[in-house]
Amino acid sequence: MESKQPSFIDLLLETHIGLERQGPGSPETMKQALGFLGSLKQFEQIADLGCGSGGQTMLLAEYLPGVITGLDMFPDFIARLMEKAKSKGLEGRINGIVGNMEDLPFRKNSFDLIWSEGAIDNIGFEKGLRYWHDFLKNDGYVAVTCPSWITKEHPPIVEQFWSDAGSHIDPVEKNIEIMQNSGYKFIASFILPEECWTDNYFFPRESAIQKLMLKYPQSDNMKKYAEMNRHEVELFLKYKQHYGYVFYIGQAI
Numbered sequence: 356m357e358s359k360q361p362s363f364i365d366l367l368l369e370t371h372i373g374l375e376r377q378g379p380g381s382p383e384t385m386k387q388a389l390g391f392l393g394s395l396k397q398f399e400q401i402a403d404l405g406c407g408s409g410g411q412t413m414l415l416a417e418y419l420p421g422v423i424t425g426l427d428m429f430p431d432f433i434a435r436l437m438e439k440a441k442s443k444g445l446e447g448r449i450n451g452i453v454g455n456m457e458d459l460p461f462r463k464n465s466f467d468l469i470w471s472e473g474a475i476d477n478i479g480f481e482k483g484l485r486y487w488h489d490f491l492k493n494d495g496y497v498a499v500t501c502p503s504w505i506t507k508e509h510p511p512i513v514e515q516f517w518s519d520a521g522s523h524i525d526p527v528e529k530n531i532e533i534m535q536n537s538g539y540k541f542i543a544s545f546i547l548p549e550e551c552w553t554d555n556y557f558f559p560r561e562s563a564i565q566k567l568m569l570k571y572p573q574s575d576n577m578k579k580y581a582e583m584n585r586h587e588v589e590l591f592l593k594y595k596q597h598y599g600y601v602f603y604i605g606q607a608i
Contacts, residue, residue, distance in 0.1 A: 361571055366580045368431055370563045377407035377432075378473030379551040379600045380500065385414055388498050391543040391604045395419055398467045402426065402490070404456050405474025409436030409449075415470060416445050424450045426459070456483065463489045471499045473600065476522040480530055484537040484605075491607040497539065503527045503601040505546055510594050516587065527601055539605030547600040557588050 361369070371377045389395060399421040403412045406425035409432070415423050425436050433451040440449040454460050456471075457478050469491060475483040480501050487497060502517060504526040517524045525533075527544060535541050564581050571577040 359571075360574055361576055363576060363580055366567060366577060368429060369567055370560060370584075372408060372431055372435060373563060374408070374556075374559050375410045376472075376555055376559075377410075378500075379547055379556045380411060380472050381547070381551045381555050382414055384545075384547050384551060384602060385411060386418070387545065388543075388602045388604055389418055392468070392496055392498070400424075400466045400492075401468045401470060402459075402461070402466045404459075404469060404471040404487070405477070406432070406436060406451075408432045409439055409451070411470070411472050412436060412449060413439055413443065413445075416440075416443075416448055419468075421467065422448055422450065424452060424461075426452045426454045426456065428453065428455055457486065459487075459490055461490050464492050465490055467492055467495050469495070469497045469499075471497075473500055475499045476501050476517075476524075479523065480525065481533045481537060484534060484539065488538040488607055493607065495607045496542070496604065497607070498602065498604045500547065500600045500602050501530060502598060503530055504598050505601070506597045508597055510597055513590055513594050513598055516590055524598060530601070530603060534603060534605045538607060540608050542604040542606055544601055544603045547602065549595060549599075551600065552591055552595075557591070560584065561588070 395418060398419045401415060401419055401421050401423045403415060403423055403425045406412045406427050409425050412423055412425045427433055430453050433453050436451045440446050456474065469487050502524045504524060514524065531541050531544060564584060568577055568581060
């Protein structure tokens with residue numbers, strides 16, 4: 356057992372580095388989103404922003420013919436992505452870059468598609484869409500997931516949770532309007548089903564947290580971190596009818 360006091364960032368990375376996904380999602384919802392994009396043969400250059408360890412990046416490489424550049428701020432996630440790419444013989448089609456979604460190291464008008472699952476709300480839905488627009492080719496697409504209100508009732512405890520997490524949550528209708536006012540033709544949106552949260556994210560994350568609690572039994576940070584994550588699960592299970600992750604697909608105009 357280790358005696359050091361891990362930071363919250365340490366715990367975040369240790370929890371998520373071995374997970375298939377670093378947030379809610381599924382192969383099925385990915386395919387559903389891709390189904391709104393027309394012929395997939397058109398996508399030669401793709402960016403996956405906030406890619407984490409690349410679970411969805413690897414799937415994009417299966418569905419799309421082009422070169423995919425995964426970008427994340429954590430070097431450990433990018434290293435894991437490139438390990439996966441190498442194991443599948445995809446080093447030539449998947450590039451991993453350590454970088455910031457708010458300061459992209461790419462040329463303007465570079466991409467046919469910008470993909471981002473569970474990350475755009477870290478910089479703001481509108482801010483991200485407006486900034487990323489310049490990096491899309493004419494008629495290029497954006498496909499992102501973002502936490503959103505799906506009913507007119509907005510429980511304050513949920514609002515506070517997302518605010519404390521440094522994020523923000525708006526109704527689906529407002530996000531569609533934001534997309535339309537940020538240089539995109541709105542194509543489609545749909546709500547991710549419950550199992551994208553529970554089976555694909557919360558359950559694997561809880562398993563990883565339990566292992567970390569054995570690793571850091573004396574850590575106050577570990578106890579607080581576990582409590583925070585479990586509070587998120589409790590909120591979702593209690594208020595899931597009011598909010599969820601929503602896929603938004605738009606085309607640059």
